[in-house]
Amino acid sequence: xxxxxxxxxxxxxxxxxxxxxxxxxxxxxxxxxxxxxxxxxxxxxxxxxxxxxxxxxxxxxxxxxxxxxxxxxxxxxxxxxxxxxxxxxxxxxxxxxxxxxxxxxxxxxxxxxxxxxxxxxxxxxxxxxxxxxxxxxxxxxxxxxxxxxxxxxxxxxxxxxxxxxxxxxxxxxxxxxxxxxxxxxxxxxxxxxxxxxxxxxxxxxxxxxxxxxxxxxxxxxxxxxxxxxxxxxxxxxxxxxxxxxxxxxxxxxxxxxxxxxxxxxxxxxxxxxxxxxxxxxxxxxxxxxxxxxxxxxxxxxxxxxxxxxxxxxxxxxxxxxxxxxxxxxxxxxxxxxxxxxxxxxxxxxxxxxxxxxxxxx
Amino acid sequence: xxxxxxxxxxxxxxxxxxxxxxxxxxxxxxxxxxxxxxxxxxxxxxxxxxxxxxxxxxxxxxxxxxxxxxxxxxxxxxxxxxxxxxxxxxxxxxxxxxxxxxxxxxxxxxxxxxxxxxxxxxxxxxxxxxxxxxxxxxxxxxxxxxxxxxxxxxxxxxxxxxxxxxxxxxxxxxxxxxxxxxxxxxxxxxxxxxxxxxxxxxxxxxxxxxxxxxxxxxxxxxxxxxxxxxxxxxxxxxxxxxxxxxxxxxxxxxxxxxxxxxxxxxxxxxxxxxxxxxxxxxxxxxxxxxxxxxxxxxxxxxxxxxxxxxxxxxxxxxxxxxxxxxxxxxxxxxxxxxxxxxxxxxxxxxxxxxxxxxxxx
Numbered sequence: 001x002x003x004x005x006x007x008x009x010x011x012x013x014x015x016x017x018x019x020x021x022x023x024x025x026x027x028x029x030x031x032x033x034x035x036x037x038x039x040x041x042x043x044x045x046x047x048x049x050x051x052x053x054x055x056x057x058x059x060x061x062x063x064x065x066x067x068x069x070x071x072x073x074x075x076x077x078x079x080x081x082x083x084x085x086x087x088x089x090x091x092x093x094x095x096x097x098x099x100x101x102x103x104x105x106x107x108x109x110x111x112x113x114x115x116x117x118x119x120x121x122x123x124x125x126x127x128x129x130x131x132x133x134x135x136x137x138x139x140x141x142x143x144x145x146x147x148x149x150x151x152x153x154x155x156x157x158x159x160x161x162x163x164x165x166x167x168x169x170x171x172x173x174x175x176x177x178x179x180x181x182x183x184x185x186x187x188x189x190x191x192x193x194x195x196x197x198x199x200x201x202x203x204x205x206x207x208x209x210x211x212x213x214x215x216x217x218x219x220x221x222x223x224x225x226x227x228x229x230x231x232x233x234x235x236x237x238x239x240x241x242x243x244x245x246x247x248x249x250x251x252x253x254x255x256x257x258x259x260x261x262x263x264x265x266x267x268x269x270x271x272x273x274x275x276x277x278x279x280x281x282x283x284x285x286x287x288x289x290x291x292x293x294x295x296x297x298x299x300x301x302x303x304x305x306x307x308x309x310x311x312x313x314x315x316x317x318x319x320x321x322x323x324x325x326x327x328x329x330x331x332x333x334x335x336x337x338x339x340x341x342x343x344x345x346x347x348x349x350x351x352x353x354x355x356x357x358x359x360x361x
Numbered sequence: 362x363x364x365x366x367x368x369x370x371x372x373x374x375x376x377x378x379x380x381x382x383x384x385x386x387x388x389x390x391x392x393x394x395x396x397x398x399x400x401x402x403x404x405x406x407x408x409x410x411x412x413x414x415x416x417x418x419x420x421x422x423x424x425x426x427x428x429x430x431x432x433x434x435x436x437x438x439x440x441x442x443x444x445x446x447x448x449x450x451x452x453x454x455x456x457x458x459x460x461x462x463x464x465x466x467x468x469x470x471x472x473x474x475x476x477x478x479x480x481x482x483x484x485x486x487x488x489x490x491x492x493x494x495x496x497x498x499x500x501x502x503x504x505x506x507x508x509x510x511x512x513x514x515x516x517x518x519x520x521x522x523x524x525x526x527x528x529x530x531x532x533x534x535x536x537x538x539x540x541x542x543x544x545x546x547x548x549x550x551x552x553x554x555x556x557x558x559x560x561x562x563x564x565x566x567x568x569x570x571x572x573x574x575x576x577x578x579x580x581x582x583x584x585x586x587x588x589x590x591x592x593x594x595x596x597x598x599x600x601x602x603x604x605x606x607x608x609x610x611x612x613x614x615x616x617x618x619x620x621x622x623x624x625x626x627x628x629x630x631x632x633x634x635x636x637x638x639x640x641x642x643x644x645x646x647x648x649x650x651x652x653x654x655x656x657x658x659x660x661x662x663x664x665x666x667x668x669x670x671x672x673x674x675x676x677x678x679x680x681x682x683x684x685x686x687x688x689x690x691x692x693x694x695x696x697x698x699x700x701x702x703x704x705x706x707x708x709x710x711x712x713x714x715x716x717x718x719x720x721x722x
Contacts, residue, residue: 022676298711300697309694315383317708319697328694333670335687335696336661336680347678350659
């Protein structure tokens, strides 16, 4: 008799990735794109990484119902019924509880690792080692476990985890969570040395996390417990309860409040690839420090640019550009200074004003 | 009985317009594009201008055989058999002699105005007035007549016509032709006041121009006179003689040598739209001096650019660009400083080296 693994994975793939416009669009967001030109999309990389320690039948994907077909096409080895579509966007508390109910019903002793679909991890061996440590802790302790990244700069876009440094067990009790601090605060975090970035990677036993939901989100638990799961009645019930669910992140609703949260510091070569600048930092660059995704792009007197032409049969001539983002798709062209990559949401809003129902967003 | 007009027009439409890449391509060159966004292509504008004084059956188009279908589609009122395809590129002496043979056979008293298909003329009334004067001169004198444009700058890309200023008849005997002078020479031309730009617009009676061909290109005349025209034998014979014809411009072979050349100074608001810079100068510009071809282009901190996105449903965000050319088509993207518009042929050559048989040129 084959022992069924207690270890499960939930890949969260519901984001719309607007900061990566125009490559990432509402119809085809970042996690389904090969942002770095590696030959695999972000979600395929995420699946590939975890599939060496989790069997396919224990890998679940939670996404918006718009993207279930994309997920199935990109992850053909994941069982179709493990790819679940939410009827609407409700942040991470809801989607995680949904997955907890489905997995707990299959295996009441399940331990789950939660992974964002669209993050970069360069150090795969280290990741797997820390994931195994997290699974061992989750199976043996009533801990909610996160992986924490040693911060390399006072980034104000990330969440920070303060931990209590004691011993060298490889995991530490979490003291505080701070989401998107001011730059002054972020600098003091870095200096203090006991802060890590929250990478949104979590590990827990289904019983332990469900207890936390009952404590901190009892109404949400009540709504989900009105449904049956893993049968034909699930979908209708989910559509019924979803509009009523609170839009809140699992970080804010549970992890910031719970007193059984532990962090495993993990030097993963991690990036959330949240902006074109972070893509630039992680991409291969040519002798002029241009990150270029196609051999049909020629540059002249140009350096430190990120140049992405989605159609690799299309030619591009880039002359006299320094520190720019140039992204071309069939629907849109973006040319802006790299330092303006935070303005992309503004650009999109301005385009939305041009006409209703336009196709390029 | 309706008197048939003796006045004919030949529109020369064989250029490949590589300086307008990527909008202009070998398959779809400049004369068939609406470069300035006026709603009509360059050849349609040229036809529209002359058709108010020449009946459609007297309008001929000479182009490369690759483009005859494009001409027919864009000029549905011109009789199909008046749109003639050359089997290969042979410069303007050959194509004009071809047209002279065809038209002289129809009407031995024909007067012809020769027009490049891809030039801009803003002052249409002035153009028609000067064309009428040219036709009258061509019908009554043994003159080869050109229209000359008052030069506005010492442009080294144009040909210059020096004339003998005497009287105020509105036309003058030509003294010299100078093709593409040095900048010093061009400056001295402008200062002297008796030089005009050669706009490539010619008027002549078929008998007079044929006499000049017999004098200056007797071999070419011999080759053409071996063919029959305006019947089923024409095409085969043309294909037979074309490979043997000299590649030479009519300016160089005849006009620079003949002593019966006259020029009509004509302030036409003329441009050969030979470069993106000349398009920029002639295009409508917005409050930031950007020439933009589509309402789905948004600019930020950007001025003095020419921005052309061929697909008008495509969005474009242009941030932080000053004095640039941005041209986007489905096959290629060009971003370069406006002052580098003369490098486009170099860019194309560099792209050609990337791979043989590429589709973006």
